[in-house]
Amino acid sequence: MADKPPVQAIKGRGAAGNGEGRFAVTRVQAEDDGWFRDGEPPPNPATTVTEERARSLLRRNDSPDLPFDRSVNAYRGCEHGCFYCFARPSHSYLELSPGLDFETKLFAKSNAVEVLRAELAKPSYRCAPVAMGTNTDPYQPIERRWRITRGIIGLLGECRHPFTILTKNALVERDIDLLAPLAREGLVSVALSVTTLDNRLSARMEPRASAPHARLRAIRRLAEAGIPTGVVFAPVLPAINDHEMEAVLAAAREAGAIRAGYVLLRLPHELKDLVREWLQAHYPERAAHVLSLVRQAREGKDYDARFGLRQRGSGAWAELLASRFRLATHKLGYREWRALRLDATKFRPPAEASPQGRLF
Structure with missing residues (x-):
């Protein structure tokens, strides 16, 4: 049997391949048609x-x-191309690859504001903070044109509904005009995900997200506008970026972040294969060591989905990481993540959209 060809990185993309999702019905097999020379990038x-x-x-x-x-x-798929994104397997439900398809075949929910308005207007709805950026980034590059996230923020502000934002794109600065007044009413908080301070490593890990210095600038500008802002060091990749935890937390605190969190690398479903491909493409000499440390923090498995363990891991290495985080955040004066409470008492249901408008 012929040796498997080495994995090659694709400039500007996070995934190195486009493997089938776990729900795939159609099977695709790549064949060399002779048009590309040996060593030529894909x-x-x-x-x-x-x-x-x-x-x-x-x-x-x-x-x-x-x-x-x-x-x-607001979107399915994410153009940031972060190779480690735990949301990648969700593209499999569309019979698309969690690999390159996830970051190149995107879906914009153009009627998002209309649908959300109807949901919030239901008599049975009970207000509690809404999280944005939990699966795909609300400020990925296509938001510049589609502006769906801005529309959602406008609706939430209109009905005084509390919400949180998590992003790794400095485009969030665009919406400070909407966010700052809501922050004064205790209705919004924002967090930036900062995985490294090394521009070259960031370009490999998350090729179409904002550069580290731009994210720190966004933290500063949000904080200066009076918007409670946090930082998330996520994901932590053993032997790749874990040594930067204290430096990232210090830089974000200096920029104005008041809360901090971290998440250990998660490898659900197809993601474990995508991460192996990325490691082989960028750090082949280190790949086995990285995966060994991941398994040490997951009780010998690639992933442990149990509540309480999936975010932090377990074992000696995970406990050391947690101790470093606690010490750093205490030294830098960060607040507890859950200490910030948003105000849900000001909510007023939005008026349902009507082509005839309203009299009163």
């Missing part, structure tokens, strides 16, 4: 955006290790 697939008409927007969860019970996502 072609860079273009990004496509398909308009999607959503039937619902609010998503509920009962996870005890998440600080929210409902979320909204």
Whole structure:
């Protein structure tokens, strides 16, 4: 049997391949047609955006290790291309690959504001903070044109509904004009995910997300506008970026972050194979060691999905990481993540959209 060819990185993309999802019905097999020379980099697939008409927007969860019970996502797929994204397997439900398809075949929920308005207007609805950025990034590059996230923020502000934002794109600065007034009423908080301070490593890990210095600038500008802002060091990749934890937390605190969190690398479903491909493409000499440390923190498995363990891991290495985080955040004066409470008492249901408008 011929040796498997080495995995090659694709410039500007996070995934190194486009493997089948676990629900795939159609099987695709690549064949060499003779058009590419040995050593030539693979072609860079273009990004496509398909308009999607959503039937619902609010998503509920009962996870005890998440600080929210409902979320909204304006997009399916994410152009940031973070190779480690735990949301990649969700593209399999569309019979698309969690690999390159996830970051190139995107779906924009063009009627998101309309659908969310109807959901919030239901008499049975009970207000609690909505999380944005829990699956795909609300400020990924296509938001510049589609502006769905801005529309959702406008609706939430209109009905004084509390919400949180998690992003790794400095585009969030665009919406400070909407966020700052809501922050003064205790209705919003924002967090930036910062995985490294090394521009070259960031370009490999998350090729189309904002550079580290831009994210720190966004933290500073949000904080200066009076918006409670946090930082999330996520994911922690053993032997890749874990040594930067203290430096990232210090830089974010200096920029104005008041809360901090971290998440250990998660490898659900197809993600374990995508991460192996990425390691072989970028750090082949270190791949086995990285995966060994991951398994040490997951009781010998690639992933442990149990509540309370999936975010932090277990074992000696995970406990050391947790101790480093506690010491650093205490030294830097960060607040507890759950200490910030948003005000749900000001909510007023939005008026249902009507082509005839309203008299009163």
